[in-house]
Amino acid sequence: MRTRRPRWTDLTAAAVVALALSACAGPTGAGEEPGGAGDDSAPAADHGEQHGDEAPAPIDGATELTVAASSFRFDPAALSVDAGQPVNIALTSSDVLHDLNVEGDGFHLLAAAGETATGGLTIDEPGTYTVYCSVAGHREAGMEATLVVE
Ligand SMILES: [Cu+2]
Structure with missing residues (x-):
C-alpha cells in the first residue's frame, strides 16, 4: 500500500488539533469562569467510581x-x-x-x-x-x- 500525500495528512491532523484548541479557548473570553465548569464535570464522576x-x-x-x-x-x-x-x-x-x-x-x-x-x-x-x-x-x-x- 502506498501512502498518498503524507504531508496533507499531517497538515490536516494539525489543522484539526488547532481548530479543537481554538474552539475550546474561544469562549473563555466571553465572561465565563474557566475553572468552574470544568472542575466538577466528567472527571469527578470518573474519579468516584474508579477510586x-x-x-x-x-x-x-x-x-x-x-x-x-x-x-x-x-x-x-x-x-x-x-x-x-x-x-x-x-x-x-x-x-x-x-x-x-x-x-x-x-x-x-x-x-x-x-x-x-x-x-x-x-x-x-x-x-x-x-x-x-x-x-x-x-x-x-x-x-x-x-x-x-x-
Ligand atoms: Cu451497606
Whole structure:
C-alpha cells in the first residue's frame, strides 16, 4: 500500500488539533469562569467510581450531618440540605463496611466497620436525591435513604 500525500495528512491532523484548541479557548473570553465548569464535570464522576476509597475532603466550617449506617439501613433515612450550602456528612458504620452514595451527584463516602468517615458535600441543584449503599447486596436489601435539596 502506498501512502498518498503524507504531508496533507499531517497538515490536516494539525489543522484539526488547532481548530479543537481554538474552539475550546474561544469562549473563555466571553465572561465565563474557566475553572468552574470544568472542575466538577466528567472527571469527578470518573474519579468516584474508579477510586472508591477516596472521600471528598471535609469542608471547613460547614454544618455536620450525622448518618448512622448499619445492615441494611441509614439513620436518618431522610436527609435535607440547602441548595448550594456546603455540609459535611459524617457516616458511622456500626457493623460492617458501608458506603454512602448520592445518586446523580457522584458523592461517595465509605465507612469501615465501626468507623466514622467525613466528607464535604455541596449540591447546587434542588431536588430529591436517592442515597444508597453500594456494597454488594445492601441496596437490594433496602439500604437507601433520600436527600432533599431545597
Ligand atoms: Cu451497606
